[in-house]
Amino acid sequence: MTEYDGRPPLLDIVMPYYGDVQMMQGAVRSVLAQTDAPWRLTVVDDGREPGVPEWFAELGARDPRVRYERNEHNLGITVNFQKCLDAADAGLVTMIGCDDEMAPDYVATVLGLYAAHPEVAMVQPGVEVIDDHGAVHEPLADRMKRSVFAPKAGGVQIMGGEELAASLLRANWMYFPSICWRTEAIKKVGFDPAFTIVQDLNVTLSLVKAGEKLAVSDHVCFRYRRHPASESSAQAVDGKRFREERSFFMAEAARMEALGWHRAARAGRRHLASRLHAATLVPSAAKRGDVASLRRLAGFALLPAKDSGKDAGRNTNSTRNGH
Template identity: 55%
Template sequence: MSRNPLDLMLPYYGDVGLMQQAVRSIQAQTDPEWRLTVLDDGTEPGVPEWFAGLGDERIRYHRNPRNLGILKNFQQCVDRAEAPYMTIMGCDDLLLPEYVATVRGLLAEHPGIGMVQPGVQVIDGSGEVIEGLVDATKRRLYAPRLDDGGRRRMGGEELAVSLLRGNWLYFPSIVWRTEALQAVGFREGLSVIQDLALIIDLLQRGEEMVVDSRVVFQYRRHAVSESSVQAFSGSRFAEAERYYAEAADRLAAQGWERAARAARVHSASRLHALTMLPGALARGQRGGAKVLARHALLR
């Protein structure tokens, strides 16, 4: 292993089988220059023994002495990273065999880049490739057009406007410059929108991103996730309203008027709330329905 492997950080809690699939997908990489750190926030029996039995010196396993929760375990991933670049992948996501080779190639082509977003394939709970409304909308309406080589370098207000209109990124697939991520960290008080907040903070500090079309990552989207439960209750969008209002003021103070306007309008978030409204009503969540309606229709 080189002195500068890619740090793959895996905050783990939940399904053991899916986590094991994620780890095996890492071991199957064509480029061996990676190091995996697993931060186990659960208590599932047999997991420490399974990792001990792998006998792979590139894999480091740590079980938290107490449950930290999602945000603090994610922040622990940031704090423990040592390599110049890192990925915080989901414990049920999969790397396709060329992930490490592809992103390390992009890092070599763009020295000092803050973030890399490779191509992503969405899979369901059983591993079948899918494309629902959310992902189709990301791809067709909000994702930027790439150049003839299938990639694009973006940053500053241009990228901030694009993401505030509709966040088309897949957070677990992104490669981060470790020093930049450690300087910012995750915001307290945010849960489902923390990824967007983090990236906007990095853009305001001058970081840039390379977007590449080569599909090397599989993002698992379950039928019922934490974010979708929060969506029906309305709490996801109450959080979003607070964030967009704060971001708009901060971006305007920086002179990024187009980005501030995009934050105030947050069109994709409002459209998402509108599509969730019938589901909240069908589930009898009237309080959530009121939050969704306000978020979708009022400014």
């Protein structure tokens, strides 16, 4: 851990918190262990776990870079995300998940990438996936991201425009909690309350359409936790996830056509990774004898949606929709 040297923060690390106390404390400790000091951590607590305010009060008394606030009532994921983003005023911001972990050189890495590439608005460092116990593992979805969809060039790659849009519409290979953003850029977009599943992709594509660029590094300095039984997994089984994804991809395809980005539009209409994800859930639904889920999943996997005026007209552009 590098002692605080009094410099104003160059990076705001914001954490929307709800859930497991031990994992949250592990995430906080990973921030405290950073080798570079110009960061500030803000935790916005959307839960009621006992002892948490007291733990942060003691921590904040020792380190003035740590700020904590507990919401008076539960705001929900999207509103709490926006509240965290609103709290950031340093030039850069990272929204770490409350169960993820930073390697000790995360801050040094992203600050170095921005120093070398001041033209970018987003930095995606290398990520390793961990399980509930903190062990490195790579589920099928992450193996596909890495081996099939993510950029293959080593070192640092600068991406933007239709190339990046098409790549992300084929498969969202980025890991949102690990991304470091230019604060001014992401605040112009914010979090759309209409979304629960594609929130991160909507933010990223809104910036890409606005002309912003991304730096992708293969230097691993972030640990992203993948839970076997998450809310998004349940939403996948009941079809909510894929309905939201399909509507979003078709609306984005129409907007890509309007920009003249025809390759990106085709990727949106095909939404390949989303359909592959649905296909991977078909065997488990069949094994359970869940006929309704089986039909839903097979439909999402086999039949890409057709363009529709309703979907194409949906407002998912880079405004903050009243936030």
